[in-house]
Amino acid sequence: MDSETTIRIFISVVLVAGFVFANATVMGYLERKLAGHFQRRLGPMEVGWHGILQMPIDGIKLLGKRMLIPKQAEGLIFRLAPVISLSPVLLPLMVIPFSPALQVVDMKVGLIFVLAIEAFGTIAVFLAGWSSNNKYAMMGALRSVAQNIAYEIPILMVALSVALLARSFSLREIVMSQAALWFIVLQPLGFLIYMVAGLSECNRAPFDLPEAESELTAGYLTEYSGIAFSLFMIAEYTHMFIICCLATVLFLGGWQGPELPWAEYSSAIWFLIKAYGLMFCMVWVRWTFPRVRYDQLMNFAWKYLIPFALVNLFVTALGVYIYEKLFS
Amino acid sequence: MKNYFLDLFRGAISLLDGMLVTLQALFSRPVTEQYPRQCAELSPNFRGCLALVQDTEGLVLCTACGLCAKTCPSKCLTVERSADVKRKPGSFRYDISHCSFCGMCVDGCPVSALMFKPVRTRVSTSREDFLLELCPADRHGGSPRGPALKSCDP
Numbered sequence: 001m002d003s004e005t006t007i008r009i010f011i012s013v014v015l016v017a018g019f020v021f022a023n024a025t026v027m028g029y030l031e032r033k034l035a036g037h038f039q040r041r042l043g044p045m046e047v048g049w050h051g052i053l054q055m056p057i058d059g060i061k062l063l064g065k066r067m068l069i070p071k072q073a074e075g076l077i078f079r080l081a082p083v084i085s086l087s088p089v090l091l092p093l094m095v096i097p098f099s100p101a102l103q104v105v106d107m108k109v110g111l112i113f114v115l116a117i118e119a120f121g122t123i124a125v126f127l128a129g130w131s132s133n134n135k136y137a138m139m140g141a142l143r144s145v146a147q148n149i150a151y152e153i154p155i156l157m158v159a160l161s162v163a164l165l166a167r168s169f170s171l172r173e174i175v176m177s178q179a180a181l182w183f184i185v186l187q188p189l190g191f192l193i194y195m196v197a198g199l200s201e202c203n204r205a206p207f208d209l210p211e212a213e214s215e216l217t218a219g220y221l222t223e224y225s226g227i228a229f230s231l232f233m234i235a236e237y238t239h240m241f242i243i244c245c246l247a248t249v250l251f252l253g254g255w256q257g258p259e260l261p262w263a264e265y266s267s268a269i270w271f272l273i274k275a276y277g278l279m280f281c282m283v284w285v286r287w288t289f290p291r292v293r294y295d296q297l298m299n300f301a302w303k304y305l306i307p308f309a310l311v312n313l314f315v316t317a318l319g320v321y322i323y324e325k326l327f328s
Numbered sequence: 329m330k331n332y333f334l335d336l337f338r339g340a341i342s343l344l345d346g347m348l349v350t351l352q353a354l355f356s357r358p359v360t361e362q363y364p365r366q367c368a369e370l371s372p373n374f375r376g377c378l379a380l381v382q383d384t385e386g387l388v389l390c391t392a393c394g395l396c397a398k399t400c401p402s403k404c405l406t407v408e409r410s411a412d413v414k415r416k417p418g419s420f421r422y423d424i425s426h427c428s429f430c431g432m433c434v435d436g437c438p439v440s441a442l443m444f445k446p447v448r449t450r451v452s453t454s455r456e457d458f459l460l461e462l463c464p465a466d467r468h469g470g471s472p473r474g475p476a477l478k479s480c481d482p
Contacts, residue, residue, distance in 0.1 A: 034354070036358070037353070037354050037358060038350045038353055038354050039353065040353050040356060040357070040358050040359050040360075041358055041359075041360050042358045042360045042362070045362065284347065284350065284351070284354075285347070287350060288346050288347050288349070288350040289343070289346060304336065
């Protein structure tokens with residue numbers, strides 16, 4: 001590895017890490033603000049102009065708190081779980097093409113890489129739940145694993161449909177192949193399935209059963225306090241961001257948009273607008289729908305999402321086959 | 329099979345319906361009143377503080393019979409007759425910190441000389457500030473009088 005690549009990777013890791021924390025701060029604030037306005041409240045108003053400094057203050061407060069470790073807990077794994085939950089969320093951001101020039105590495109199997117790394121989150125949740133030695137935490141962890149197994153399947157099948165259309169697993173090439181037509185037009189059902197399963201993937205309401213407050217106090221987070229808790233929260237917001245980034249890449253044409261000066265870099269604006277638009281929809285859904293029951297959650301995945309994703313995949317494959325027979 | 333698709337369709341419609349409701353809420357004015365800086369309008373029958381009813385000349389209607397003090401379950405009223413004027417209170421002390429705002433004094437008054445005024449909760453750091461003299465000594469009129477208390481009423 002030459003020194004230029006090393007420097008490039010070092011700088012991008014720093015940038016990505018900074019972005020992860022900035023994203024968590026912004027999203028935390030936006031979520032609370034939007035939650036307020038969706039319920040005709042105001043949200044945070046006291047710290048700074050319209051409560052804009054609320055999240056940094058909360059972060060400082062959490063840093064100042066002691067991290068309590070229950071006596072009966074598995075100490076090492078209990079400490080390790082928040083780190084395991086946060087560290088893999090940095091990796092997918094390395095392969096996501098924010099703009100033609102703003103991509104750290106373009107992997108040939110970028111799509112599979114992102115989905116594989118995303119699944120690490122479940123392991124962290126399970127370790128956290130198991131090591132807490134707490135019934136609520138354990139139940140939350142079990143739910144999370146079952147839920148993620150069920151909802152990973154439709155995501156993979158929909159991603160496969162898109163890969164069939166783009167004839168590539170590289171995220172950059174998927175974006176480039178949407179220059180003429182965004183895949184949301186060809187795959188409206190796929191987009192819907194992806195977003196529903198994506199909501200469930202990042203354990204957000206109405207699929208937030210692993211941390212259902214009314215049933216499990218806080219699920220796998222029950223025993224966590226201080227900085228460990230905030231690491232989990234940062235990981236959750238980053239998960240959300242990655243799911244939305246992937247949706248932007250797969251369906252909404254990535255960085256494509258009206259031409260801007262210095263398009264190599266500035267087209268990242270279009271990418272971020274699309275990704276944060278999807279994040280807004282996620283927040284919107286969260287503050288609209290009540291949490292689903294556990295059997296409803298499982299039924300929805302196995303009875304609706306997976307059959308529809310299968311049909312979608314089959315129709316896409318057939319369409320691509322016929323298209324190629326006719327036009328080549 | 330027909331029901332399967334029908335359920336899905338109906339479910340999707342009702343979900344969109346719900347999303348529309350929250351979207352309308354997002355774009356309508358928040359109903360929050362930020363308390364120390366803003367105050368919501370009080371209802372006219374809000375039980376904020378007890379007051380003596382006055383006639384057009386500013387005289388209190390109270391005859392100092394003392395029924396209110398007897399019926400008060402919290403024993404927060406002390407009525408003393410005036411030494412010089414007949415059937416008028418000389419002092420009408422009201423301990424608002426003990427008052428439960430039940431309204432039995434208002435209901436029980438034979439001459440309807442008591443009422444509740446819609447004023448906001450009083451805040452003070454000293455206990456004495458909650459001892460109010462409702463009846464000024466010079467004239468048998470006036471409104472709740474006491475040390476100046478913090479209130480956000482303009």
